[in-house]
Amino acid sequence: MMKKRLALAVSAMLAIGMLTGCGSKADTAATTAAAEAATTAAETTAETTAAESAAEVSAENPFNGKTVKVGCSATFVPFESIEMAADGKKTYVGMNIDIIKTVVEKNGGEVEFVDMPFKSLMAAIQAKQIDFCSGGMAPTEERKQTLDFSEIFFYPRNAIVYRSEDSYPDLDSLKGKKIAYVFGTNYQQVAESVEGAETVGIQGSPACIEEVKSKRVDACIVDGAGATEFLKNNDTLAMSLLDKTDDCFAIGFPKESPYYETFNSTLKEMMENGELDAIIADHLSEQFILD
Template structure:
């Protein structure tokens, strides 16, 4: 009798365990299928150099976040292509190497395509065009390019302004000194270690608005200077970004960003 009772209990236990196992397998399959059916949002690592107001900069009085025209634009592009954007602050002359090394997926930093850069990275369609200017101290006596003879011109390393500065320096017998970030150029001008700096008009405006000792005048021969977004060579992001830029332009959203960040008020 005991043996029969034991066998009956044994069969019941086996049955319960089998049922639980089947239930767990179904739950596992369900979770597995749910994972296969859901797509994780793409994360785009974006490199920028936060010393280029109003395109990208940090307003330290308000927060440590990088803000500006380029930052707002790349966030809109990210929304268009269904990607989350993560911005990294990198020195300007290290942006292209970072992109080549795969440390970032995209570079947006007021960057202009040139022959050297186009050999190693691809660029999107242009999204902004600008004018180059000299910034000088009002008491410097420098009113035109000829007045730069024998003077020191500050430029940002690896920028279009560096190429432009070297060309002008040969014409007027001046010298060119590179700096890592734009604020260093302004600081060295104020301390008389530099006599002038070359920046684009939108950037100059920010400094002129906050420093009444500075003034600006345009470069005599303007180079073609437009901004574009850089991606790795052969990346399919280029077509996605171009499509997003066209849609944003058609919707008037790029114009709204220009009015917000770049227009003189």
């Protein structure tokens, strides 16, 4: 249809050109008017085609023109947290936040983040309160029974945080100590693997850090990147960065989510073209970039 419209417009322009070569002033004026009409018709055809193309994109891309609700646990610095402005406006910030916003906005959508405890994310997806959840979740076999996961885009490193007068260079040095961990995360398994340790689950990394500062526990197991941020403002604390493990980050979707394929495809492209590395480097050091 588009080719026929353009062909007609071009034919009209050629015919006008032939008339102009041998006509009078009156003929020329008429010819000019006809040329303008033909140009307008061609422009209208192009605009219509563009609109039709946009409609096709909208039909094929589930994000286009949509606002998706994404669950996150906004106490997970520097991956996902909240900054409050003086006027009370709330802004979600962090590495995971930027990755999700970039993917969704690349596909013509917008994101509404919903803050909730980490342990509530899977239940919120199943209850359809959110469309998917942020990237601080490891795709374990148990979780895969309920959710579909994106490509793994980040391998974190755990850290032991303790008071600066103490020294806990590795997990073995914590034998028999009292250790805090973030409730509902894989840090629980790390803490409970320490021989003879007393472990306690706490809601959120900041609360775990406070348990250490207040001397209610000897140390806590938290994310290494987050620990680095906390220690910038806590000179009474120290940390030991642990080796890389199989723990990893991915985005969790409900089964048969309409957003899964498009999101994952865009995330893969960002991993290949360096956009993902740039976001990681903007929030963390290069040692955290996925090999």
